[in-house]
Amino acid sequence: MKTGSIAAIYARVSTKRQVQQGNGLNSQISSCREYCLQNSFEITEIFTDDSTGGSDDREGLKKLKIWIKKNRKSNIVIVVDAISRVARDVEIYQNIKRYATDHGATFGSPTFTFDDSPAGRFMETIHVGMGQFEREDNAARVKRCQKARLSDGYWCLAAPIGYRSAGKGKPIEPDALSGVVREALEGFASGRFKTAAAAKKFVESQPEFIETRKSPVLGNGRMEQMLKNPLYAGYIDYPRWDISFRKGKHKPIINYQTFQMIQERLEGNSRPRSGKETDEDFPLRGFVLCDDCGRPLTGGWSRSKSGKMYPYYRCFNKHCDRKNKSVNGNKLEANLRNILSRLQPHESVAKVMKIMLRDLWRQNQTAVLDRHRDLEKRLKDLQQKQEKLLDRIVETDSDTVASAYERRIVENQKKQVVCKEKLTQLGNDSLNFDQMFEHTLEILSRPCDIWENRGHMWRGAVLKVVFSKRLRYCHNSVLRTPET
Incomplete structure (x- = not known):
């Protein structure tokens, strides 16, 4: 290196967090500035990176190479605070060093003496190799810690959206x-x-x-x-x-x-x-039948000439005389509200209904208990099967067979998850009969009010509680039950 050379300072830290916290870059640049001052180097550029030294895909490094090529006819020196700032990988370092040398550039550092002798090149390789070892050892240590956390059920990698x-x-x-x-x-x-x-x-x-x-x-x-x-x-x-x-x-x-x-x-x-379970815009879809063919009406939007969207119900049965003939959704639902507004159960009906519902409730509770026992038995069988699969893995000497058993264990674990979820769902049914009956009576006592002011789920409940069978739509714009 000659006195009076022009210099470019290159500084690097491994993460953006270090840049944000002010750790590393400023101290490296200050050290390099002092080194340049002591050696009478003219600093013309400063390049920085905030990425790993195990890769050469760095914006600052790319700009440094362009600067080297542009000034290849001058006496140029690249100043780094430490040799590990150039790279923490022997092959990558050698490629960078070769590129600089081929364009007439040399390296300088306040913490390392670059020497082109065999002993100097050997020490250079040793230093870079130590940097690579530290990087790989640190990565392996972090990976071991992360694997342990994952094994314990803690997701410690990048959090997904949500x-x-x-x-x-x-x-x-x-x-x-x-x-x-x-x-x-x-x-x-x-x-x-x-x-x-x-x-x-x-x-x-x-x-x-x-x-x-x-x-x-x-x-x-x-x-x-x-x-x-x-x-x-x-x-x-x-x-x-x-x-x-x-x-x-x-x-x-x-x-x-x-x-x-x-x-x-x-x-x-x-x-x-089906859409009746998913589309809040068409609450009657699937519940109202075409009176001509008995098939459920479906729903969809139609655009007027002015561009405004309107809801419509249609019969899509290709053999029906009313195929694709639209029914205005607003009018159909207004017809239903008119029916609901006239419904008011008599007190004696409520008493009889309570007796009937209690019998149904008891039958349902018995079915729930049977289902609970079946799921518990299923879960126990799956757990026993998993223990047998684990024993077989221990006994086998074949990696192929062991891998096959491991795949079966994973599938078994997923089936256990389903059983546990279903058991939890059965256990979360906290409504007793009186609570259930109060909800039902509330729907029957004011179905129109609930239809207009409650959400989509309540509308579905109104249809199920109030009408024993699905309604039919006549082409003369009348909703009726199958018996009327």
Whole structure:
């Protein structure tokens, strides 16, 4: 290196957090400035990076190479605080050093003496090799800690959309987007969203997503990853690190049965639910029958010449005389409200109904207990089967056979999860008979008021409680029961 050379300072830290906290870059640059001053180097550029030394895909390094090439006819020196700042990988370091040498550049450092002798090159390689060892050893140590956390049910990698980190040692927790994610996942499971692209479009259109995300769109394939991620159902599965399917410590956004429905839809083994279960805009879809053919009416929107959208019900039976003839949705629902407004049960009817419902309730409770016993037996059988599979893994000497047993164990664990979810669901039915009857009586006493002022689920309850059979629609704009 010659006095009077022009110099470029290169400084690097491993993470953006170090830049934000002010750790590293400033002290490196200050040390290099002092070194340049002592050696009478003219500093013309300063390049920085905030990424790992195990890669050469760094913006600052790319700009440094351009500067080297541009000034190759000058006496140029690259000043670094430590040799590990150039790279923590022997091969990458040698490539960078070769590029600089080929363009007439040399290296200088306040903490390391670059010497082109055999002994100097040997020491240079030793220093870079130590840096590579430290980087790889640190990565392995971090990975071991993360694997241990995952094994214990704590998701410690990047939190997926809908979750956020709750701090060191704590499970991830739902964030402001969790409600949007839940609606998207449940909507795909039920068939409200026919494709992953439709679910993706829904998420991107929500104000919470637009306000909290840096990018207004989900990346390619991101929605498919979300649909396949068991984290949202409260479970961890990370085969990349040999972490098998297990219960997580975090709060689920959807239940496991919904997750299973999503997987079945993705695999093409399940048909989505009918619109009557998913579309709040058409509460009578599937409940009202065409009087000519007896098939359920379906619902859809029609656009007027002015561009305004109107709800309509139609019969799509190709053999029906009323095929594709529209029924105004607002008028049909107004007809129903008129029927509901005239309904008022007599006190004696309520007493008889209570006796009948109590008998039905007892029958249902017996069925629930039988179902509970069946599920407990099923769970016990699955647990015993898993113990046998584990014993077989211990006994076998074949890696292929052991892998096959491990796959069967994972499937067995998933079946156990389903059983436990169903048992929990049965145990959460906290309504007693009197509470149930009060809800039913409330619906019967003022069905029209509940229809108009309660949500979609209550409207479905009104139809089931008030009418013993589905209604029929006559072409003269009249709703009637099958007997009238």
